[in-house]
Amino acid sequence: MVSSTSERSATYERRTSWLLTAAAVLFLVVYAWPILQPDLPTGWVHACSVANVTIWTTFGVDYLVRLALAPSKPRFVRDHIPDLLVLALPLLRPLRALRAATALARLGRASMGFRGQTTAYVVGAVGLLGFVSAVAVLDAERGAANANIKSFGDAAWWAVTTITTVGYGDHFPTTVQGKWVGVGLMVGGIALVGTITAALASWFVEHVGAAERAGAQAPDQLAALTAELAALRTQLNNAQAGDRTDR
Amino acid sequence: MVSSTSERSATYERRTSWLLTAAAVLFLVVYAWPILQPDLPTGWVHACSVANVTIWTTFGVDYLVRLALAPSKPRFVRDHIPDLLVLALPLLRPLRALRAATALARLGRASMGFRGQTTAYVVGAVGLLGFVSAVAVLDAERGAANANIKSFGDAAWWAVTTITTVGYGDHFPTTVQGKWVGVGLMVGGIALVGTITAALASWFVEHVGAAERAGAQAPDQLAALTAELAALRTQLNNAQAGDRTDR
Amino acid sequence: MVSSTSERSATYERRTSWLLTAAAVLFLVVYAWPILQPDLPTGWVHACSVANVTIWTTFGVDYLVRLALAPSKPRFVRDHIPDLLVLALPLLRPLRALRAATALARLGRASMGFRGQTTAYVVGAVGLLGFVSAVAVLDAERGAANANIKSFGDAAWWAVTTITTVGYGDHFPTTVQGKWVGVGLMVGGIALVGTITAALASWFVEHVGAAERAGAQAPDQLAALTAELAALRTQLNNAQAGDRTDR
Amino acid sequence: MVSSTSERSATYERRTSWLLTAAAVLFLVVYAWPILQPDLPTGWVHACSVANVTIWTTFGVDYLVRLALAPSKPRFVRDHIPDLLVLALPLLRPLRALRAATALARLGRASMGFRGQTTAYVVGAVGLLGFVSAVAVLDAERGAANANIKSFGDAAWWAVTTITTVGYGDHFPTTVQGKWVGVGLMVGGIALVGTITAALASWFVEHVGAAERAGAQAPDQLAALTAELAALRTQLNNAQAGDRTDR
Numbered sequence: 002m003v004s005s006t007s008e009r010s011a012t013y014e015r016r017t018s019w020l021l022t023a024a025a026v027l028f029l030v031v032y033a034w035p036i037l038q039p040d041l042p043t044g045w046v047h048a049c050s051v052a053n054v055t056i057w058t059t060f061g062v063d064y065l066v067r068l069a070l071a072p073s074k075p076r077f078v079r080d081h082i083p084d085l086l087v088l089a090l091p092l093l094r095p096l097r098a099l100r101a102a103t104a105l106a107r108l109g110r111a112s113m114g115f116r117g118q119t120t121a122y123v124v125g126a127v128g129l130l131g132f133v134s135a136v137a138v139l140d141a142e143r144g145a146a147n148a149n150i151k152s153f154g155d156a157a158w159w160a161v162t163t164i165t166t167v168g169y170g171d172h173f174p175t176t177v178q179g180k181w182v183g184v185g186l187m188v189g190g191i192a193l194v195g196t197i198t199a200a201l202a203s204w205f206v207e208h209v210g211a212a213e214r215a216g217a218q219a220p221d222q223l224a225a226l227t228a229e230l231a232a233l234r235t236q237l238n239n240a241q242a243g244d245r246t247d248r
Numbered sequence: 249m250v251s252s253t254s255e256r257s258a259t260y261e262r263r264t265s266w267l268l269t270a271a272a273v274l275f276l277v278v279y280a281w282p283i284l285q286p287d288l289p290t291g292w293v294h295a296c297s298v299a300n301v302t303i304w305t306t307f308g309v310d311y312l313v314r315l316a317l318a319p320s321k322p323r324f325v326r327d328h329i330p331d332l333l334v335l336a337l338p339l340l341r342p343l344r345a346l347r348a349a350t351a352l353a354r355l356g357r358a359s360m361g362f363r364g365q366t367t368a369y370v371v372g373a374v375g376l377l378g379f380v381s382a383v384a385v386l387d388a389e390r391g392a393a394n395a396n397i398k399s400f401g402d403a404a405w406w407a408v409t410t411i412t413t414v415g416y417g418d419h420f421p422t423t424v425q426g427k428w429v430g431v432g433l434m435v436g437g438i439a440l441v442g443t444i445t446a447a448l449a450s451w452f453v454e455h456v457g458a459a460e461r462a463g464a465q466a467p468d469q470l471a472a473l474t475a476e477l478a479a480l481r482t483q484l485n486n487a488q489a490g491d492r493t494d495r
Numbered sequence: 496m497v498s499s500t501s502e503r504s505a506t507y508e509r510r511t512s513w514l515l516t517a518a519a520v521l522f523l524v525v526y527a528w529p530i531l532q533p534d535l536p537t538g539w540v541h542a543c544s545v546a547n548v549t550i551w552t553t554f555g556v557d558y559l560v561r562l563a564l565a566p567s568k569p570r571f572v573r574d575h576i577p578d579l580l581v582l583a584l585p586l587l588r589p590l591r592a593l594r595a596a597t598a599l600a601r602l603g604r605a606s607m608g609f610r611g612q613t614t615a616y617v618v619g620a621v622g623l624l625g626f627v628s629a630v631a632v633l634d635a636e637r638g639a640a641n642a643n644i645k646s647f648g649d650a651a652w653w654a655v656t657t658i659t660t661v662g663y664g665d666h667f668p669t670t671v672q673g674k675w676v677g678v679g680l681m682v683g684g685i686a687l688v689g690t691i692t693a694a695l696a697s698w699f700v701e702h703v704g705a706a707e708r709a710g711a712q713a714p715d716q717l718a719a720l721t722a723e724l725a726a727l728r729t730q731l732n733n734a735q736a737g738d739r740t741d742r
Numbered sequence: 743m744v745s746s747t748s749e750r751s752a753t754y755e756r757r758t759s760w761l762l763t764a765a766a767v768l769f770l771v772v773y774a775w776p777i778l779q780p781d782l783p784t785g786w787v788h789a790c791s792v793a794n795v796t797i798w799t800t801f802g803v804d805y806l807v808r809l810a811l812a813p814s815k816p817r818f819v820r821d822h823i824p825d826l827l828v829l830a831l832p833l834l835r836p837l838r839a840l841r842a843a844t845a846l847a848r849l850g851r852a853s854m855g856f857r858g859q860t861t862a863y864v865v866g867a868v869g870l871l872g873f874v875s876a877v878a879v880l881d882a883e884r885g886a887a888n889a890n891i892k893s894f895g896d897a898a899w900w901a902v903t904t905i906t907t908v909g910y911g912d913h914f915p916t917t918v919q920g921k922w923v924g925v926g927l928m929v930g931g932i933a934l935v936g937t938i939t940a941a942l943a944s945w946f947v948e949h950v951g952a953a954e955r956a957g958a959q960a961p962d963q964l965a966a967l968t969a970e971l972a973a974l975r976t977q978l979n980n981a982q983a984g985d986r987t988d989r
Binding site for chain 4: 657731
Binding site: 166168169202 | 907910911941947
């Protein structure tokens with residue numbers, strides 16, 4: 002019984018994966034468009050809102066279906082806290098678009114090595130995180146009185162200077178909502194940039210290590226073992242030679 | 249004699265560990281509350297001061313008892329300099345709350361791997377360091393004339409931009425006391441963020457290394473050793489065959 | 496046929512490599528000179544423009560010749576996208592000078608280890624990236640109304656504070672062109688500084704590892720193998736001794 | 743001949759090492775004192791200048807003596823470029839005090855491990871670099887018209903925010919000399935902080951690696967080798983058993 006439930010759950014995820022990825026990408030469009038285009042006709046703004054709600058219902062239904070199919074309900078809830086957070090907090094919604102990046106990364110799994118794959122994923126995640134943060138901070142700051150982020154150019158420049166931790170201070174969020182976006186960008190940016198450094202370091206340790214270890218390692222124990230073996234062979238040789246002369 | 253003293257010392261630490269952890273957490277509350285709630289009734293402010301002094305006496309007595317139980321007094325003093333610093337300098341007091349984090353980390357030791365444990369500990373330490381620094385800098389800056397940190401929101405935002413080394417410069421300490429808090433936050437933050445990068449790097453080195461080494465390693469010396477052994481076996485085979493035909 | 500085409504391509508690259516390196520270095524001069532020397536006589540400015548165009552034609556012809564010599568055209572285009580980007584976008588042109596650094600690094604390959612070589616290359620790349628960015632940002636900002644980068648001193652100081660991610664905010668680009676230069680400097684700077692950290696980390700892992708592993712490693716399996724071999728030898732010894740006494 | 747020259751050179755370095763360390767520490771004092779104490783009586787300022795010149799003559803004479811004792815003059819000059827730079831450029835002089843830190847590190851070599859030693863050295867170097875930079879930037883900025891570093895407090899705070907790459911921008915050098923000090927601090931700071939991260943990473947790779955590798959490594963080739971050896975032993979056993987029954 003449990004096995005067949007788990008199987009049905011896997012089948013469901015395989016079949017809906019592409020639909021949900023498309024929904025996440027579409028969400029990015031309907032979220033960003035009205036913010037980036039402030040003079041969008043009311044009709045389009047309304048259409049975007051409707052699409053937004055529809056996409057959200059889709060994710061909500063998907064969550065409930067997966068919960069129903071899960072062999073162990075409490076375990077599913079515990080293992081899918083990010084899904085729940087994304088449904089509950091409007092501010093975290095854009096993060097859902099990372100699902101598309103994950104799907105793309107899964108496509109590339111066959112043709113690239115593990116490190117190349119991770120690097121591609123991280124570069125994609127940095128780009129997406131930067132873009133979503135820039136849009137979200139613009140949404141928060143544009144209406145504020147003393148804000149200094151008034152256009153998407155300002156917001157994008159702020160995102161780049163923040164994710165690289167340069168932080169000139171020529172543009173920065175002033176509203177509470179904008180500052181929360183900034184906190185997310187900083188925390189995410191540090192993790193991602195740290196991952197790039199880590200990938201570089203692992204590449205170094207391996208290549209430099211392999212090159213320099215090749216000659217220098219000289220494992221004494223292996224050498225001792227080989228010497229022991231050679232001695233054994235000589236001894237065996239002599240014994241057989243003696244055997245022959247004895248006869 | 250020495251062994252029984254050392255045993256009594258361990259028993260004492262095991263029994264008081266939870267009391268002192270509770271005291272450290274309570275200290276965090278009575279330290280932060282009057283600062284975060286400037287309009288707290290005088291009665292509560294007074295109660296917090298009394299609790300503060302009581303907690304401090306607890307830690308002082310604990311230090312003296314452990315000193316008395318220690319097999320070697322000078323060695324105990326040398327190995328517990330942080331405990332002494334925390335008792336002597338009021339500014340370092342909030343650091344004592346990290347004892348609670350350590351205790352929590354110890355609880356988790358059984359169920360998580362070493363790396364997961366370290367990561368959880370570091371994330372907890374970053375959160376605690378940031379919160380304590382924000383409270384301490386607010387305490388130092390609120391009364392100053394030209395200060396730009398006037399609310400806990402300002403202080404928390406300053407702490408995040410500092411620990412991530414972004415440093416916009418929209419909020420920064422201006423008093424000497426506030427600058428010392430900033431120095432502590434920067435030094436601690438660098439160490440903690442460096443630890444996160446290091447954990448990522450170690451994870452990479454291991455997983456990528458294991459994946460790529462699996463096929464490629466080709467240890468020439470082991471191959472040579474195996475060939476040597478095969479030759480020995482052939483030789484032995486032939487010798488025995490010869491033995492038999494000889495007879 | 497394919498082999499001879501590929502051979503001709505390699506011969507062509509070997510013969511023109513030095514010419515193109517010289518052209519890249521010369522490009523750096525004719526690009527930077529009119530910007531750094533605003534009162535340069537018109538004749539020289541014109542000469543620099545002509546040289547610039549000539550160098551660009553050289554790179555364009557080189558690209559076409561290599562494309563013609565390539566065994567597989569689509570593969571060549573796919574593998575040489577940076578070459579195409581440099582030809583198409585004027586802003587990326589200075590990056591071409593990195594070819595000279597690569598050539599220098601190739602010269603040094605014989606006398607230095609891999610890590611020393613990488614370090615030298617990265618230090619060279621940081622210097623070149625910083626210089627080119629400073630020149631490019633000065634070119635973009637000098638004419639702007641509210642710009643704060645007005646001299647090469649300002650631009651160089653800005654480049655250093657940006658590549659180190661300090662970012663005081665006393666000088667920063669204000670024009671769109673200048674901000675793109677800044678984005679390039681930040682992205683490139685992070686990668687290069689990450690490489691330095693990675694090189695340090697790999698050096699550490701190896702040296703510290705080697706020193707501490709030397710005694711402590713105790714490979715149980717090798718020890719077991721050696722014990723097995725010693726037992727085999729004893730057994731063989733006894734057998735031969737028995738053989739002799741039997742006779 | 744060469745061997746005795748090289749021996750004399752080593753003897754000279756061993757005997758003068760402590761004198762030169764003392765001179766470097768004294769230099770730090772006579773360099774920093776007149777800057778930190780602007781109202782120092784003229785007599786003391788004069789004494790500091792004299793001491794400064796004397797120390798410099800000492801280092802100059804030391805360089806010449808070591809050059810005279812060196813077996814190969816051109817090689818000595820090539821290997822001791824930092825010594826020459828320190829003699830030639832007044833701005834680099836404070837760096838000489840790092841010799842004292844090196845000497846202290848050498849003292850500690852016996853009692854600490856390699857990683858502990860490196861960490862202690864780096865922490866010492868960061869402290870020294872920060873202090874010297876703060877003094878040097880104060881010297882450069884104090885007299886400037888629009889400078890914002892006017893006291894040692896300002897300068898020390900600037901040094902901390904710079905070495906941690908936070909860079910609020912509340913204090914920064916405005917003079918050319920001060921900016922060169924800043925460049926030195928940033929470059930040195932990045933290298934040193936990178937070393938701390940690298941030390942953490944190497945510690946992680948080793949401890950986490952050792953813990954997780956312990957059970958999982960399972961080197962297939964060693965296992966194969968051991969099986970081969972066991973087979974050999976069985977074969978030998980059987981052969982000897984056959985030998986005995988034959989007779």
